[in-house]
Amino acid sequence: MTSVLIVDDELFIVELYxxxxxxxxxxxxxxxxxxxxxxxxxxxxxxxxxxIIMDHRxxxxxxxxxxxxxxxxNPRQKVIFVSADVLVEQEARTAGAIExxxxxxxxxxxxxxxxxxxxx
Amino acid sequence: MKGHEGTRRTRADLELYADxxxxxxxxxxxxxxxxxxxxxxxxxxxxxxxxxALKASSQTRMLALMVEDVKKVASGIxxxxxxxxxxxxxxxxxxxxxxxxxxxxxxxxxxxxIAPSAASEKADEILGDILVNVLMNAVQLDNVxxxxxxxxxxxxxxxxxxxxxxxxxxxxxVLPPMFKKDVAGxxxxxxxxxxxxxxxxxxxxxxxxxxxxxxxxEEMAKGRSPPxxxxxxxxxxxxxxxx
Numbered sequence: 001m002t003s004v005l006i007v008d009d010e011l012f013i014v015e016l017y018x019x020x021x022x023x024x025x026x027x028x029x030x031x032x033x034x035x036x037x038x039x040x041x042x043x044x045x046x047x048x049x050x051x052i053i054m055d056h057r058x059x060x061x062x063x064x065x066x067x068x069x070x071x072x073x074n075p076r077q078k079v080i081f082v083s084a085d086v087l088v089e090q091e092a093r094t095a096g097a098i099e100x101x102x103x104x105x106x107x108x109x110x111x112x113x114x115x116x117x118x119x120x
Numbered sequence: 121m122k123g124h125e126g127t128r129r130t131r132a133d134l135e136l137y138a139d140x141x142x143x144x145x146x147x148x149x150x151x152x153x154x155x156x157x158x159x160x161x162x163x164x165x166x167x168x169x170x171x172x173a174l175k176a177s178s179q180t181r182m183l184a185l186m187v188e189d190v191k192k193v194a195s196g197i198x199x200x201x202x203x204x205x206x207x208x209x210x211x212x213x214x215x216x217x218x219x220x221x222x223x224x225x226x227x228x229x230x231x232x233x234i235a236p237s238a239a240s241e242k243a244d245e246i247l248g249d250i251l252v253n254v255l256m257n258a259v260q261l262d263n264v265x266x267x268x269x270x271x272x273x274x275x276x277x278x279x280x281x282x283x284x285x286x287x288x289x290x291x292x293x294v295l296p297p298m299f300k301k302d303v304a305g306x307x308x309x310x311x312x313x314x315x316x317x318x319x320x321x322x323x324x325x326x327x328x329x330x331x332x333x334x335x336x337x338e339e340m341a342k343g344r345s346p347p348x349x350x351x352x353x354x355x356x357x358x359x360x361x362x363x
Contacts, residue, residue: 016151020158057143084146104150104184106221107157 002118003029003047007038007066008055008082017053020107026114035061039069048074050118053110054097056083064088064095071096078117080110138194142187149187153180160224174225181222182256189253189323205242208234208273215251222252223259227266230255235274238284247284247355250327253320254288254335254351260318261293261349268292275357282357283333289340289350296321299337299349324353332356 004026006017011033018028029049032038035058042048052070056063067079081089081097082105089100099113156177160170212232219228251271259267269290276285296318325335333355339347 010147012151013147016154020154023158084143084150103146104153104181107154 001025001027002051002114003027003049004114005030005032005038005042005045005049005052007032007035007052007058007063009033009058010055013055017110020110021114024111024114034058035063035066035069038066042070043073048077050078051114052077052079054079054081054092056081056085056088056092064091067092067095067097080113080117082110135194135196139191142191142194145187146184149180149184153177153184156180171225178223178225181224185218185222185252185256186319189249189319192249193323193326206245206248208238208241208243208247211243211245211248211251212271212273215248215255218252219255219259222256226259228259229266229268230271231269232271232273235272237275238273241275243284246327246331247286250324250353250355251286251288253323254286254353255320257296257318257320258288258290258293258351261296262290263294264292276354284353284355284357286353286355287350288353289348291340291348292346293349294346295337295339295349321351324351328353328355 004021006014006021006028008014008017014031014033018031021028029047030041030045032041037060038052038054039061042052052067054063054067058066061069063081063083067081070077070079075096077096079097080099080101081092082101082103083089083092084103086102089102092100098117101110101113156173159165159173160177165173212234216230216232219230255269255271258269262269267290269288272285272287274285275282277283299321321335321337328335333353335354336352337349338352339349341347
C-alpha cells in the first residue's frame with residue numbers, strides 16, 4: 001500500500017487529503033503543518049513515505065525550501081507539489097517535485113498522479 | 121483621527137493583500153469542491169442529491185476561475201504578458217479541459233476551428249484565459265444541458281497589423297442586455313451598476329482592451345428565436361505572440 005506524508009498548514013486541507021487518500025486505499029503515515037516540521041519528521045522516519053504531498057505557502061519554511069532539503073536527503077523521493085500559487089511551479093520542479101497540481105484541482109487528478117508515480 | 125496616523129498602503133501592498141486573500145479563498149474552495157466530489161462519488165447518495173452536488177461543484181469551480189481573474193487583474197498580469205508563448209493547439213486543448221471541468225453538470229460540446237494562418241503560431245496564455253472566460257459565460261447564456269458552442273481562431277489582418285480574432289458563437293445563446301444597449305464599451309467606476317454583469321465577459325473585455333484589442337457581442341439571426349449570438353475578441357498579434 002502506497003504511503004503518504006501530507007504537508008499543509010491548513011488543518012482542513014490536511015484532513016481533506018487524509019479522508020480522500022484513505023478512502024482510495026492510500027496509507028497516510030504522517031502529517032506536517034510547515035516545511036520545517038515536514039523536514040524533521042522526514043529525517044527521523046525510519047521508513048520514508050512513498051509520496052509526499054507538499055503545499056507551498058507555509059510558516060517557518062515554505063514548500064520549495066522543504067522540498068530542496070528533503071531531496072538532499074533522498075534524491076529519489078517523490079514529491080507532488082500542490083499550490084494555489086501557479087507561478088511557483090517552475091521553482092517547485094527545480095527543487096525536485098515531480099508533479100505539480102494547481103489549486104483548486106479535482107481529487108481524481110491527484111489520485112491519477114499518485115497512481116502514476118506510485119507505479120514500480 | 122487615528123486613521124490619518126496609520127501607514128499609507130502602497131499599490132504593491134494592496135496587490136500583496138489581494139494575493140493572500142485570494143490564495144486563502146482558493147484553499148477553502150478546494151475543500152468545498154473536493155467534499156462535493158466525495159458526495160458525488162458515494163454510491164448510497166441518490167441521483168437528485170448528486171445532481172444538486174454537481175451544480176454546486178460547477179459554481180465552486182466558476183468561483184475559483186473568478187478568483188484567479190481577480191488575482192490577475194490586481195497583480196497587473198493582464199497588462200504584462202508572460203515572456204514565452206505557448207502552442208495555440210495546447211491552449212485550445214487546455215481550454216476544452218477547463219470548460220469540461222467547470223461544468224461537470226452539463227455536456228458541453230465545443231467545436232474549435234483554427235485557421236491555417238494560426239495553426240502553427242504561439243500565443244500568450246492570456247489568450248487562453250480570455251477564451252475560458254468568454255466560454256464560461258457562453259455556457260451560462262445558452263443555459264441548456266448540452267450547449268453546442270463554436271469557436272474559431274484566426275490571425276486576421278487590418279492594414280499592416282495582424283491580430284488574433286477569436287469568435288465564440290452559439291445558436292442558442294442569448295446576448296446579454298448590456299451588449300444589446302452597447303454600453304459594454306463604457307464600463308467605468310461611475311456606471312458600475314450598468315456595466316457588463318457577467319464577470320467572464322468583463323474580464324475578456326478588460327484583458328483584450330488592455331492589450332489594444334476589444335470584444336464585440338452581436339445577435340446572429342434577428343428574426344429567429346432565439347437569435348443566437350456571437351462574441352468576437354480581437355487582440356493585436358504583437359501583444360501576445362512571441363517568435
